[in-house]
Amino acid sequence: MTKTLRIDSSIKGDASISKRLTDKIVERIGGDVTARDATAIPAIDGAWIGAAYTPADQRSDEQKELLALSDELIAELKAADTIVIGCGVYNFGVTGPLKHWIDMVCRVGETFRYTDAGPEGLAGPKRVIIAYSSGGVPQGSAFDFATPYIKQVLGFIGITDVTVVAAEGVNLDEAAAIAKAETQIIELAA
Template structure:
């Protein structure tokens, strides 16, 4: 049962965004008690040398300035930790994820916080969560050799421990919009609440 959804919208569009409309339908299907929203249309800051320096300074040694530098990242990670399910409205831009989604990933993929390295390789620390990617594309077929968005999103979520990832896709909208919407709606209908 999904009690708390973290909704992440990566589309620069609003009213006419297919990925946002798909995310709406997914959340309606899940009927969660709580929805936390993170809209990436207002871009997040990119990581820089100051952020990297703060991130790799041991927690007990961080200055107040370094703690402030990491505050947004800490908030974004806390949003994931609080959620049972992530619903990510993910358009495909130029065969890949929007830069705003990549900026979000860079801020939440933190060694020792959301993943760690072990003698057996990396281990994700955000286990026991589910993610649903609500994907929209004009011409890119989801799962094709030139879809660099869904594979990347799956990989990064899995790297952080979220391995239960479903895809709802309205892809190739510029080629056959009716079929694309029907396929996505059928996939949403078949999602387990």
């Protein structure tokens, strides 16, 4: 059975349009679903970075504890065949919680490594579907910093199969924006 990792990152909870879209996407593609609410993921800090760059066999118990959530999130990522990312756009970019998830899963030696030829992603191949929602920023426009950022980060860790389902302009015409996104969801291969 296909394993799907669902990541919701909106601070709006059940009122979130990106969360409603991830509901519909997961329903469409099916599989064994692991759900992760990124709003519960803390920001990384200097101690976390120190732990991440300490060789695993030299980490203190405190450093291991600092990395425990990151280890869990990376295991979820690696186990998934498909990743569905709810991406509401706040101030032209990704939400803070989504950035926290990204910071936790981008770890040297785990999801990427440095080589003489440059960085090499270790997390792919995977299929990713981004559920993009914005009040007024058209997906793919010059003001959309969220989509290119997510694609760059995913490519860095070795994931390049990315599809975007967009409900854009929800502050202008919410019903039309959601209807457009729902049409895109229907067209997704299961």
